[in-house]
Amino acid sequence: MTKDIFIGEISNNEEIQGNCFLMKVILPASFCDPQPGQFVMIRISGLYEPLLARPISIYSFSRGKDSCAIELLYSVVGKGTQILAGLISGSQVEIHGPLGRCFEIDEARKNIVFVAGGMGIAPLSLLTEHLCGDKCFSQSPMTFYLGAKTAKAVVGLDKLQKLCYNINVCTDDGTLGKKGLVTQAFQKDIKKYSPVNTAVYACGPKEMLKSLAKILRGSNFISQVSLEERMACGIGACLGCAVAVRDNKGALTYKRVCADGPVFNLREVIWQ
Amino acid sequence: MKTKTLINMAVNLGRIRLKNPVMTASGTFGYGEEYADYVDLNRIGAIVVKGLSLKPRFGNPPPRIMETAGGMLNAIGLQNIGVDAFIDEKLHFLQKFDVKVIANIYGETYAEYIKVAKKLSMAKGVHALEINVSCPNVKKGGISFGSDPKTAAQVTHKVKDATGLPVIVKLTPNVTDIAAIAQAVEKAGADAISLINTLAGMSVDLKKRMPHLKNIAGGLSGPAIKPVALRMVWQVVKRVSVPVIGIGGIMTAEDALEFLILGAKAVQIGTANFINPHATIDILEGIKNYLQSNKIKDINQIIGTFQP
Ligand SMILES: Cc1cc2nc3c(=O)[nH]c(=O)nc-3n(C[C@H](O)[C@H](O)[C@H](O)COP(=O)(O)OP(=O)(O)OC[C@H]3O[C@@H](n4cnc5c(N)ncnc54)[C@H](O)[C@@H]3O)c2cc1C
Ligand SMILES: Cc1cc2nc3c(=O)[nH]c(=O)nc-3n(C[C@H](O)[C@H](O)[C@H](O)COP(=O)(O)O)c2cc1C
Numbered sequence: 001m002t003k004d005i006f007i008g009e010i011s012n013n014e015e016i017q018g019n020c021f022l023m024k025v026i027l028p029a030s031f032c033d034p035q036p037g038q039f040v041m042i043r044i045s046g047l048y049e050p051l052l053a054r055p056i057s058i059y060s061f062s063r064g065k066d067s068c069a070i071e072l073l074y075s076v077v078g079k080g081t082q083i084l085a086g087l088i089s090g091s092q093v094e095i096h097g098p099l100g101r102c103f104e105i106d107e108a109r110k111n112i113v114f115v116a117g118g119m120g121i122a123p124l125s126l127l128t129e130h131l132c133g134d135k136c137f138s139q140s141p142m143t144f145y146l147g148a149k150t151a152k153a154v155v156g157l158d159k160l161q162k163l164c165y166n167i168n169v170c171t172d173d174g175t176l177g178k179k180g181l182v183t184q185a186f187q188k189d190i191k192k193y194s195p196v197n198t199a200v201y202a203c204g205p206k207e208m209l210k211s212l213a214k215i216l217r218g219s220n221f222i223s224q225v226s227l228e229e230r231m232a233c234g235i236g237a238c239l240g241c242a243v244a245v246r247d248n249k250g251a252l253t254y255k256r257v258c259a260d261g262p263v264f265n266l267r268e269v270i271w272q
Numbered sequence: 273m274k275t276k277t278l279i280n281m282a283v284n285l286g287r288i289r290l291k292n293p294v295m296t297a298s299g300t301f302g303y304g305e306e307y308a309d310y311v312d313l314n315r316i317g318a319i320v321v322k323g324l325s326l327k328p329r330f331g332n333p334p335p336r337i338m339e340t341a342g343g344m345l346n347a348i349g350l351q352n353i354g355v356d357a358f359i360d361e362k363l364h365f366l367q368k369f370d371v372k373v374i375a376n377i378y379g380e381t382y383a384e385y386i387k388v389a390k391k392l393s394m395a396k397g398v399h400a401l402e403i404n405v406s407c408p409n410v411k412k413g414g415i416s417f418g419s420d421p422k423t424a425a426q427v428t429h430k431v432k433d434a435t436g437l438p439v440i441v442k443l444t445p446n447v448t449d450i451a452a453i454a455q456a457v458e459k460a461g462a463d464a465i466s467l468i469n470t471l472a473g474m475s476v477d478l479k480k481r482m483p484h485l486k487n488i489a490g491g492l493s494g495p496a497i498k499p500v501a502l503r504m505v506w507q508v509v510k511r512v513s514v515p516v517i518g519i520g521g522i523m524t525a526e527d528a529l530e531f532l533i534l535g536a537k538a539v540q541i542g543t544a545n546f547i548n549p550h551a552t553i554d555i556l557e558g559i560k561n562y563l564q565s566n567k568i569k570d571i572n573q574i575i576g577t578f579q580p
């Protein structure tokens with residue numbers, strides 16, 4: 001069985017930065033190795049309030065002898081994440097996953113660029129880790145553009161610094177790194193990259209991805225982005241998580257973020 | 273070792289015999305495939321697939337869902353691959369299992385209902401049709417077929433004429449007198465009646481000061497609607513003699529048993545599948561355990577046991 005619901009035990013759940021939490025969950029060994037870009041649906045068993053599980057990207061994964069562990073990096077934005085933030089070590093949670101399609105890696109594109117906004121760092125950090133461990137990419141230049149509203153909202157930097165030498169931090173208010181939007185920082189550097197051997201991986205707020213789409217429009221860059229939408233089932237059954245995309249004839253159609261994504265080719269996404 | 277006594281779980285829905293009363297609700301179980309990794313489809317009483325229309329439908333723009341207290345609103349907009357693609361691409365998968373397949377259908381005109389029904393009757397592997405009458409009647413200014421006893425009866429009648437398959441009519445709760453509609457569709461030839469579909473509802477985003485759903489309104493489902501569903505099932509079972517299928521907020525075996533005790537012959541599991549993909553089997557096992565511990569040997573001995 002590739003995906004299922006597992007009872008996990010929280011071994012750590014702490015506020016690492018204003019409003020942002022890092023949760024470690026111990027899972028049975030039967031939990032599959034997740035691929036970068038995949039997510040889990042997390043829920044507290046037995047409760048009908050909140051009713052639905054919440055989708056959270058897998059930020060890190062480790063496998064022990066008879067168990068494994070995932071880490072989730074999340075910010076408190078509403079009821080569900082508020083309740084998650086209140087859970088103490090030893091609490092049990094239902095973890096459904098790993099779900100969704102991962103980032104596709106193209107060995108011909110050795111030059112790697114990451115563009116992350118806010119919590120968008122979570123799946124990209126796992127991807128960075130994977131690429132660093134992949135022989136094929138060990139010599140590859142990797143550049144990370146990391147954006148956030150303010151210094152306090154920059155998370156996951158210490159882990160990233162161990163993986164990637166070239167990190168450009170931007171904050172909207174200039175409290176850390178350069179002042180300005182992360183997409184502007186990338187746009188400034190864009191001439192440094194050759195479109196045909198560069199892969200751009202991105203995750204972040206819709207507005208950020210939208211401007212990235214604008215910057216890359218008409219170019220030969222290939223970009224994969226991880227999208228977010230409200231979810232109920234997480235496995236492609238309810239059709240609740242629709243995102244508008246172009247089909248092969250260019251006409252609008254809807255795909256499911258949970259099952260057809262969350263990773264999509266930036267080019268196919270229609271921004272409304 | 274304690275041996276389990278054999279309990280009969282089979283129920284008859286008119287001409288359809290189900291191995292047990294636990295069915296899936298349309299739109300919450302995809303086309304079955306999505307759940308095959310989680311549950312043994314052979315063990316489910318019947319699979320009701322996502323509502324099918326004559327032509328594929330894109331559905332509504334997002335956001336399509338919003339969680340509410342003890343429930344969720346959805347405005348999927350009846351997105352589906354269309355009846356032809358269902359027959360060509362999805363049905364053969366379901367045929368691999370020993371499970372009753374029920375096609376949920378809807379149309380915007382009588383002619384559409386008839387065409388979809390005819391196509392499905394010709395396909396191999398469909399055991400019954402369930403008519404979703406909650407759909408707006410385009411020729412009648414968008415009022416749903418199911419909100420008026422006359423139009424509800426007319427759809428039933430026309431679909432019955434178009435098919436030899438058993439026909440279940442699925443009622444909308446967004447009406448003033450659901451029993452009157454149930455009686456009308458029974459008279460028009462319905463082999464069974466299922467209820468309830470979702471309750472019309474809304475929710476508003478205070479940050480944006482606009483509804484959460486792009487479609488503005490949606491359909492409420494989940495545990496929050498169970499008491500309403502139970503009452504409507506009760507109103508209907510008293511007034512019709514065809515089998516009634518209870519739907520609405522069933523999360524556990526206990527919830528399902530409430531419907532059975534009131535007289536529902538079977539139940540459909542909807543939103544529960546989203547938070548627990550094993551819900552159907554968990555509920556089935558729970559019902560068996562309840563019967564076992566109450567020394568009841570046949571599920572039919574619990575159905576309709578409440579008589580005021
Ligand atoms: C594939 C995927 C991966 C995700 N990974 C992460 C992650 O690693 N870290 C993280 O902090 N968050 C992540 N999210 C977003 C996270 O799911 C939402 O923040 C969370 O569901 C909000 O729940 P809530 O009950 O706290 O908020 P609610 O009370 O439900 O809503 C509060 C606010 O959050 C927004 N929101 C709610 N659900 C979603 C959603 N599914 N997607 C986008 N916005 C939403 C609402 O529009 C609203 O403004 C991910 C979402 C998806 C779809
Ligand atoms: C996401 C979603 C999609 C649905 N799609 C359909 C559909 O296509 N046809 C239909 O007759 N009912 C549809 N329904 C209604 C359900 O089958 C069921 O009647 C309703 O959700 C109440 O049951 P529940 O509370 O157990 O979910 C849908 C419900 C949900 C939540």
Ligand code: FES
Pocket residue numbers: 230231232233234235236237238239240241256257258259
């Ligand atoms: S969340 Fe149900 S289809 Fe994506």
